[in-house]
Amino acid sequence: MNDLNALVRETERSEETPISDREFAGLIGRIGRPLLELADGLTNTQPAEPMLTRPLIGRLLLESRQIEALLDEYGACQNRQWSRFRSLIAALKNMARIGEVLAYIRRRLPAYRLLQVHSDFAAASDERLRLVSAAIAWIAARLLDEARQLGMAPDENASLLTDFAERLPPGRLARTCAERTGGDPASTVTHLATEFLNLAAEADWLSSAAQLAPAEYGSCFPDPVSEERLRQLTFRFHSLQSLYDTHVAATGIETSDAELPILRGHATVVYHLLDLATDLAHYYERHIGPPCREAAARQAPLVDPELIMATLFGYALAFASDYLAGGQSICRDILRRYAELAELQVPVPTYRGFHVRPSNLVARIVAHYGSEVVMDLGGTRFDAASPFELFRANETINAGKRRWLAGEIARVRPPGEASKPADTADAVRTVIQQLAGEGRVVLYRQPLQFSPGIGQRAGGVLENATAEIAHLQATGQLDIRTDLTVTFIGDRRVLADLDLLARHGYGEDAFGNNVTLPSALAYLRR
Numbered sequence: 001m002n003d004l005n006a007l008v009r010e011t012e013r014s015e016e017t018p019i020s021d022r023e024f025a026g027l028i029g030r031i032g033r034p035l036l037e038l039a040d041g042l043t044n045t046q047p048a049e050p051m052l053t054r055p056l057i058g059r060l061l062l063e064s065r066q067i068e069a070l071l072d073e074y075g076a077c078q079n080r081q082w083s084r085f086r087s088l089i090a091a092l093k094n095m096a097r098i099g100e101v102l103a104y105i106r107r108r109l110p111a112y113r114l115l116q117v118h119s120d121f122a123a124a125s126d127e128r129l130r131l132v133s134a135a136i137a138w139i140a141a142r143l144l145d146e147a148r149q150l151g152m153a154p155d156e157n158a159s160l161l162t163d164f165a166e167r168l169p170p171g172r173l174a175r176t177c178a179e180r181t182g183g184d185p186a187s188t189v190t191h192l193a194t195e196f197l198n199l200a201a202e203a204d205w206l207s208s209a210a211q212l213a214p215a216e217y218g219s220c221f222p223d224p225v226s227e228e229r230l231r232q233l234t235f236r237f238h239s240l241q242s243l244y245d246t247h248v249a250a251t252g253i254e255t256s257d258a259e260l261p262i263l264r265g266h267a268t269v270v271y272h273l274l275d276l277a278t279d280l281a282h283y284y285e286r287h288i289g290p291p292c293r294e295a296a297a298r299q300a301p302l303v304d305p306e307l308i309m310a311t312l313f314g315y316a317l318a319f320a321s322d323y324l325a326g327g328q329s330i331c332r333d334i335l336r337r338y339a340e341l342a343e344l345q346v347p348v349p350t351y352r353g354f355h356v357r358p359s360n361l362v363a364r365i366v367a368h369y370g371s372e373v374v375m376d377l378g379g380t381r382f383d384a385a386s387p388f389e390l391f392r393a394n395e396t397i398n399a400g401k402r403r404w405l406a407g408e409i410a411r412v413r414p415p416g417e418a419s420k421p422a423d424t425a426d427a428v429r430t431v432i433q434q435l436a437g438e439g440r441v442v443l444y445r446q447p448l449q450f451s452p453g454i455g456q457r458a459g460g461v462l463e464n465a466t467a468e469i470a471h472l473q474a475t476g477q478l479d480i481r482t483d484l485t486v487t488f489i490g491d492r493r494v495l496a497d498l499d500l501l502a503r504h505g506y507g508e509d510a511f512g513n514n515v516t517l518p519s520a521l522a523y524l525r526r
């Protein structure tokens with residue numbers, strides 16, 4: 001404890017020791033000379049010249065990160081003399097990082113084998129890269145101006161950006177390595193396709209955010225758009241890409257299935273676009289958003305907010321949404337082709353069978369995977385992707401319930417037949433109460449509102465009880481509990497989710513109240 005206190009005191013003394021602006025300017029001028037020389041080269045670059053090459057971006061990021069860390073160690077953010085210089089360094093670093101991702105996407109685009117979307121992705125990438133390059137040059141000029149005011153200047157004999165030119169020959173090396181063997185790449189493929197669909201469902205907000213008018217972009221922060229949310233989504237798509245490269249790339253199944261490299265390309269471009277969106281959201285939240293506006297109002301913005309927002313919403317989120325949709329169609333086709341047929345027997349929903357909620361949830365699970373699934377009920381098959389088909393199954397379910405109920409009524413009815421309608425009505429009430437007490441029927445309303453014709457129908461207690469229960473069931477006052485089951489037939493991955501849904505009451509309890517579904521079915525909550 002004494003050592004810790006001593007360390008704290010020593011740190012406090014170190015932080016309280018002042019350093020003069022002149023001494024600090026000498027330090028930053030010496031260590032930051034390479035960055036200032038780069039800024040000078042960027043300022044003097046002609047617009048027609050290619051700018052953001054890999055060597056240049058790498059050097060910009062290296063030097064700006066080093067100077068940013070040094071400025072932070074000396075508290076430049078809280079110093080009026082140095083805070084703007086620190087902000088310019090941050091802007092240069094962030095825009096260089098954004099340019100790095102854009103340049104990478106543009107270089108790798110031909111290898112992704114992407115499905116066609118409604119806009120020209122290559123042209124849009126070129127335009128964004130041009131605008132970001134111009135912004136970097138503008139920031140570099142402001143950085144030089146600020147450096148000169150602080151007593152620093154680049155070496156006039158510094159080399160120009162031609163030192164960072166990147167003239168590469170076309171082509172690729174021949175693929176001469178043998179295919180990898182071992183493991184179970186087919187299982188990994190179906191897992192990848194399933195996980196892509198789940199992530200696409202989680203990211204369905206991207207499409208709505210990308211379609212907003214520019215005046216509404218700011219209202220998206222912090223919900224649904226935020227740096228944290230985008231970073232988490234980026235990480236999961238990166239994991240998806242890594243899983244592919246570890247278990248599927250360079251295997252025989254990848255060679256024989258042309259759709260797999262296309263799926264990998266879609267997962268990869270979505271990952272890079274989300275990575276770009278994360279950097280843009282970070283810059284907005286840290287340097288442009290409402291918490292920063294009061295301070296920013298005292299000086300001109302270092303980066304045009306329209307450039308940040310248009311690149312975030314109109315480019316990164318819009319194309320990520322487009323390629324998510326394309327990837328979903330590929331995944332559903334893959335799952336259909338790799339389907340492992342199985343059967344699943346589950347109970348009929350307790351509350352009113354396949355009414356609106358259970359039918360919609362079942363159909364949404366099937367639609368999520370895009371596989372063909374049928375529901376078999378007593379030899380009759382229904383399309384599980386259609387809620388209306390499942391509604392129709394209720395006719396068969398209710399007929400089966402009534403047949404079963406007739407035997408239960410015969411078992412519990414009083415012996416003999418009542419001679420008067422009033423006695424028959426009393427017997428019918430007694431039968432219903434006993435069945436409810438045994439859990440054979442579930443009451444949704446108490447007291448029950450019996451029909452005016454109770455006990456007055458043709459026949460005895462059996463016929464009257466059957467008719468009265470049918471009336472109470474039709475008016476939603478009770479339902480018949482049976483052990484009726486249905487069998488779903490289709491891909492085992494879809495059946496696994498249907499089984500999970502059934503084990504959670506198809507989203508409702510015995511009285512039709514909503515219940516929380518497990519996280520594995522989170523896509524149903526959207």
